[in-house]
Amino acid sequence: xxxxxxxxxxxxxxxxxxxxxxxxxxxxxxxxxxxxxxxxxxxxxxxxxxxxxxxxxxxxxxxxxxxxxxxxxxxxxxxxxxxxxxxxxxxxxxxxxxxxxxxxxxxxxxxxxxxxxxxxxxxxxxxxxxxxxxxxxxxxxxxxxxxxxxxxxxxxxxxxxxxxxxxxxxxxxxxxxxxxxxxxxxxxxxxxx
Amino acid sequence: xxxxxxxxxxxxxxxxxxxxxxxxxxxxxxxxxxxxxxxxxxxxxxxxxxxxxxxxxxxxxxxxxxxxxxxxxxxxxxxxxxxxxxxxxxxxxxxxxxxxxxxxxxxxxxxxxxxxxxxxxxxxxxxxxxxxxxxxxxxxxxxxxxxxxxxxxxxxxxxxx
Numbered sequence: 001x002x003x004x005x006x007x008x009x010x011x012x013x014x015x016x017x018x019x020x021x022x023x024x025x026x027x028x029x030x031x032x033x034x035x036x037x038x039x040x041x042x043x044x045x046x047x048x049x050x051x052x053x054x055x056x057x058x059x060x061x062x063x064x065x066x067x068x069x070x071x072x073x074x075x076x077x078x079x080x081x082x083x084x085x086x087x088x089x090x091x092x093x094x095x096x097x098x099x100x101x102x103x104x105x106x107x108x109x110x111x112x113x114x115x116x117x118x119x120x121x122x123x124x125x126x127x128x129x130x131x132x133x134x135x136x137x138x139x140x141x142x143x144x145x146x147x148x149x150x151x152x153x154x155x156x157x158x159x160x161x162x163x164x165x166x167x168x169x170x171x172x173x174x175x176x177x178x179x180x181x182x183x184x185x186x187x188x189x190x191x192x193x
Numbered sequence: 194x195x196x197x198x199x200x201x202x203x204x205x206x207x208x209x210x211x212x213x214x215x216x217x218x219x220x221x222x223x224x225x226x227x228x229x230x231x232x233x234x235x236x237x238x239x240x241x242x243x244x245x246x247x248x249x250x251x252x253x254x255x256x257x258x259x260x261x262x263x264x265x266x267x268x269x270x271x272x273x274x275x276x277x278x279x280x281x282x283x284x285x286x287x288x289x290x291x292x293x294x295x296x297x298x299x300x301x302x303x304x305x306x307x308x309x310x311x312x313x314x315x316x317x318x319x320x321x322x323x324x325x326x327x328x329x330x331x332x333x334x335x336x337x338x339x340x341x342x343x344x345x346x347x348x349x350x351x352x353x354x
Contacts, residue, residue: 001299001348005318008296012209023201026230027237096263098256099239102331103312106262110308189309 046083053079059142067149068141071134078131082124089120108190114183118176125172129165133158200240204233207253210319214254217303217315218261228264235260247328254319254329258312265308302351310344317341 053076063072096109140148148154204211211232219225236256243252303314316326323334323341330337 001345002318004292004295004299007292008299009209009213009319012212016205016208018205018208020201020205023204023233024197026233027197027200096259098235098259098263099242101259102255103258103262103329104309104331106259107308107312110262110265186307186309189307 042083042086046087049079049083056138056142062142063138065147068137068147071138075131075134075138078127078134082127082131085120085124085127089117092116104190107186111183111186111190115180115187118180118183121176122173125169129169200237203240203249203253204236207250210250210253211257213319214257214261214315216300217311218264220304228261231264232257232260248325250319251321251325251329254316254321258315258329262308298352302348305351306344306347310340310347313337313340314344314348 056072056076056079060069060072063069092113095113096106098106101109137148137154140146211229214232215225215229219228236253239252239256243249303311306314312330313326313332316329321329323337326332326337327334332340
C-alpha cells in the first residue's frame, strides 16, 4: 500500500503543472461569489416572504372571521420563520473554522451541522405544507374577496390530500434517515476517542 | 507578513499534496476542480496565520482536510468556478497500466473508509509519523496508532473481497 502510494507521489511530483497565474486567480476568485450564489436566491425568497407578511398584516381587517384570522396569523408566522430557518442553515454551512480547527473538530462540526440541516429540512417541509393549507383561504379572501370555506369544498380537498401528503413525506424523509444515522455514528465515534 | 511570491512558491512546491487530498475527497471531475480551487483559496486566506512553528506541510494538511470536510456540506451548492486546465487535475500518467490500476484500486478502497479513517490513512501514507498525524487531526498519538492498525486491516479485507 505504502509503495503504491509512494510511486504515485513520485509520479505526481514529476508532473508539476500549476502556473503562477492560475494560483493568483485562485486566490482572488470566487469563493465569495459562490456564497453569494447561494445567498441571492435565499435573500430573494426572504424578501418575497416579508412582502407577503406586510400584505397580510396591512389587510388583516378583511379576514373578518375567526378561522380566516387564524389562517392569516399562522401564514404570517410561517412566512417569517421559513426564511429565518433557511438563512440560518446557510450560516451554519460556513460554521467550520478552517484555519483554527483540527480535523477532529471539523468532523464534529460537520456532523452536528449535518444533523441540524436535516432537522431544518424536515421542519421546513412541514411548515411549507401548512403554509400551503393556510395561504389558500387567506389569499382567496384578500385577493379574490371570497371565503373559500363557504364558497368551495376546500375542507374536502384537505381531507383527501392529507394521506397523499403523509405518504409523500415518508418517501422524502427516507433519504434523510441515512444522513442523520451516519452523522450520529460519526459523532459517537469522535466522542468515544 | 508573507508575500504573494512566497505563497505561489509554497503552492508550487506542494501541489501534489493538494492534488492527493482532492482526489480522496471527491469523486466527480467538477467537484475536483471546485475543491482544488477552494483549498488554494483557503490556504491563501490563512497564509498570514502560518507562524513557521510547524512544518508548512502540517499546516497545509490541516487547511486542506478542513476545507474538504467543510466542502462536504456545500458540494451540491456549486457556484461559478474558475476554469482550471484539464491537465492540472489529470491523474499521473503511468506508462505501466498495472501501476495505474493499483493506484486506482487503492484510491477506491480509501474512499470507502469513513472520514476519520480517510484522514488518518492519508496522512500515514504521506509519510507522517504518529505525532505529526496527531497534531493535524487532534487525536492522541496512541489513538492514531490503534486506528491505523484497524484501518490497514479494513483495507486489506476490502481488497480481499
